[in-house]
Structures are given as structure tokens and as C-alpha cells.
Amino acid sequence: MESTFVFVIIAVLATLGQAQFSPTLTVNSCTASTLQLTLDNAADGGIIYIQGQTSACKQTTSSASTVHEFDFASCGIAWASSFKMIVQKNALYQTGDDKQIPIMCIMDLTDLTVANNVNALDKDDDVGQNLTVKPTASMKLYRSGIDVAGSSVQLTDTLTMSIELDAEFQADFDIVAKDCTASTISIVNSACAADTDLFPDFTKPAPGYLSNSFGAFRTTDLNGGSVAMTFSCTLTVCQGSCAATTCPSGNGYGRKKRGISKRQANPAPAIDDISVGTTVTIAAEEVILQTPDDDTDVCMNRTGFIAGLILLIIALIIVLVTAVFMGRKYHEKKDALQKLNGGMTSVAMG
Template structure:
């Protein structure tokens, strides 16, 4: 009888322990913070990063709750890879074997964003590791006169600004520079330097994660005229932190500054796999009006009419002048007759 009671009590204890089974998900991991989602935590429990002090400790609740752990407050600074243990504790004042120790690794990479149970560094067999892979993304936007012209049309005489920027959530941690760019089949950037600065200039770094270049519109040769579609595409190098400069053969670096002593510039940096961005615009020429053959005939007809008119006017003037001469002569003859008569009287 006593044995049955002990067995029953043991099962009740094990059942109570099994009831605490929180699920932790890493929703975001950047160089500055870790964002977690906890499901089925305990009211009055705590969650924290092991070994980092009270600044990383937060109270838990039952149901679904969200937590942001600031790495600066915790004294954590990860470069390209950082691993630590997240502790989910049922009671805040004491620890038991019921608590969860979940190893988390944040990896800066450009593979697909995944969460997988690939780590095996936990103290307890029942706690799976979480591997968070960060994949930065970027966009290319084309502007003219301050307006977004992606998919639009500009004239061949317009000035275009090409802007490439990391998405907002990655700007704090990553940087970019253009390794190669094409405008349709025309190579405009090679090895981070412009191929022909008369066509396309150096790309400038405006701020971390934001680069741009301004150029006069151009297009591939079209014998037919009209509008020509120009797709722009770039392969971007992504760096964890700031990218280093690339010195070009003309003495400028890829962000448009003069060459200077950069002995440490070639130091190894946290380069990652490349990403691609692109956009497209249509470029048209200014219309030039050329007179048609009909217009030429009309011009000829108008010229003939003008010549005929001038001939008539000239003939009229000649006739009038002749009549004037005849009248003048008669006037002079009459004047001489009158003078002769007056002299005899």
C-alpha cells in the first residue's frame, strides 16, 4: 500500500515537472540586440543570458511574450559569429532541474534566414540549440529631379541618381559597396571602380549601408530611335561593420575620395557573400521636327507666288514711271509755249 502511494506521488511530481516546457524562438539577432519569442513561460519566472549579469535579466509571463535583450547593456559584441546560452527559469529566486538552458548562435551570413536545431552544446540533453542566420537585403532606386523613376521614362539629356541602400533593419550592423555593375550589356563598374568615368562616375558612400552615383542618362545605341529600356544591375559586397575602400587606377577610391596613406586598409575585414540589386528605366531622345516633302512643295509654291507678285509689282512700277515721263514732257512743252506768248505781248 505504501509503495503504491510513493509511486503515485512520484508520478505526480514528474507530471508537475513536465508541465513546464517553454518554447523559445529567436526572431531577430543583430550586432546590437537579440529578439526572442517565448511561449508557455511561467508567471514570475525570468529569462536571461548566462554569465552577463542583471542587465540581461527580464521577467517572464505565461502565454506568448516577447523580449529584447540589448547587447550593449549586456557587454556582448559579436563580430561574424556569437554563441551564448539563454536561460528560461521557472522561478526567479531559485534554480531547479526544471529550468531550460538553450544555446543560441547568431551568424552573419547571406544564406536563407533559417532557425535550426544544429547545436549540441547545452548542459541538458532536452534543450535544443538555436542557430540564427542573418541575411541582409538591399534595394536599388533611380531618381531624376528628386523623383523616383523606377520603371519610368527619362530623356537622354536628364541627370539620373542611382541609390543603393540596405534595408532599414540591417543598416546598423552591415555596410555595402558595389563590386560590379551593368547598364544593360554595358559594364559600368568593375572591381568596385568605374570602367569609364565619362559615362559613369565613382560611387560615393553617403553613410553606412547607403551608396550612390549621379550621371547623365545614356542608353545602348538604337538605330530605330524612340524609347530604349535600360536595366541597371549591381553585385554588392556586404560587410559586417564598415566596408574598406578600394583604390582605383585614377587615384580615387571607390567612394570618391583622393588616394591617401591607407596602410591598414587591406587588413582582413568581415566580408560576406554577395547580393544583387537592380532596377530599370526607359530612356528617350528629344524630338526633332524635320519638314516633310509636302512642306517642301508648299514652300516652293509659296516662293513661286511671291516671285509672280514681285514681277507684277515691278511691271506696275515701270509702267507708272513711263506714264510719269510722258506727262512730265507734255507739261514742259506747254510751259515753253506759254513763256513764248508772254514774251511777245
């Protein structure tokens, strides 16, 4: 009886030990290159890894809440495929207590379908976790290579618009600027520029990257001053290279500068739309006109100059008249002296 009682106690303790190991795994993010998850209630000195991969995908666990990141390239995991994440209580050996959690990352694209084979896994200790991810992009405005989004530029400036998929999506996806507006002005319709004189068609330096240079413009404001312009675009996302749109001036999304890549040779259909935008304030250069006071000063200066010139001429005339008068007086006195001297000489001779 005593040995049986001891055996029962050991069995109960073993059962309690098994119940205590119940780690919880939560997927935080899953991009085309990286998986990030939070692990709670695991064992100190245990391990977590992706089944069937190398030691590059193995990390040590802790009983505290910890964040783990796994690089898909290092682990050899194809994105949008299912795999097993193993949480092992002891790093040296496996037991039935170890947890196996199926995981799959799914792109949030309406026409993109991925087979979910988590049911084929032989041991699912947790409900399979499927994380949905939507591609993201950004729009920026540059003046002379400087980002001016959110700041002020002049109406005479040349701006460059850059639209780019975020880095984790560039390897697998492409974009087309489907429709764009500048506040209330339509600048792109159905992937073609609405007015190429105002806003030319986009060029495409690389997959997932659109660029365009244009002269700054704004909606009409009768009061002058500055006008805030909001530029926004609806982008069509493709898995692979997007198909070109024929426009009067060329391809709507723009042509690759150096030849056509293999990805462009077989364009993929559009599968979803996303939006991007930014704002810039556009100011008109003010032309400064002379005020009435300034005109009065100019007139006064001209009047003074003319009056001074007249006085100078009058002074010169007075000097000339005086010189002529004095010259005549001098000659008259000289003639009188000569006559007087001539009369005195005649008396002396008589």
C-alpha cells in the same frame, strides 16, 4: 492509507502541473542589433530574459503566442556569441520548471567561423538555436537627388548610383563593387571601371557605402525610342574595412573623402559576395524635322511674297508713266494757250 492516497494525488497533480509548462521558443530574426523571437505556451505573468543581463532584457510572458524583441546594445550582448534565454514560469521565484534555451546568431559568411559553446551551458532545456543571417545591400539611381529607379530618364541626364549596406550591417561590414554590368555592357571588372569615360570608378563616402555619378547611356537601338537598362553589381563583403584595389584611376572601391579612418588602416580580407541591382528606362530626345507639307507651305508663302512685290513694282511703274504722260499733256495745253493768247494780242494792236 488515506493519508498515503492523498499524498499520491498531490504528487500526481504536481507532476501534471510541471508537464503543463512547456513553452516553445522560435527565433524569428537576429541582426547585429536586435533579436526577435516568438514564444508559445508560456505562463501568464511569467518572465523571459537573457541570463546575466540587466532588467532591460526582461519581459513579461503570456500563455498566448507573443513576439518579443531584445536590443543587444541594451542587453550588453556581443553579436555572434552564445547566450541563454530564460523562460520563467513565475516572475517572483525560480524553479526547476523554468526553461533555459541557448541561442547564437551566426553570419552567413563562408570564411567567418564562430565558436559554438552551447554545450558548455549547464542546463539546456531545448536544442540550441543558431540563426544564420546574410548581409544585404541595395542599389539606387538618382537624378538631381530624386530616386529614378524603375522610371524613365533622358539620355542627356546625369545619374548618381548609390550602393549601400543595410543599416544593421554598416557598423561591422564593408563592401567593394567587384563586377558590374549595365544590361550587356560591362562597366566594372575586378573592382576597376572598364571605361572611365563611360562609367568612372566608385567613390567611398563611408564604410559600406559606394557612390558614382555618370552620364546616362544605353545599348544601341536602331529603332530609337526608349531602352530599359538593368544595372547590377556583385559586391564583395568584408568583416571590417575592405582592402583597396589599385586601378589606373585610383582605388577601385573609391577613396574616403576625408582622410583614412582606423578601420581603413587595417583592411580585412573579403569573406563573401552578394548581388544588388535596379532598372531604369533611358529615352533619347527626339529632333523634330519639317515635313514635306511644311516645306510646300514655306514655298507657297515665298512665291506669294515675290508675286506681290512684282505687282507692286508694276503698279509703281504705271503710276510713274501715267504721271509723266499727264505732265506732258499739261505742258502741251499750256503752250497752246500761250500761243493763242499771243496771236490775239497782235491782231488787236494792228
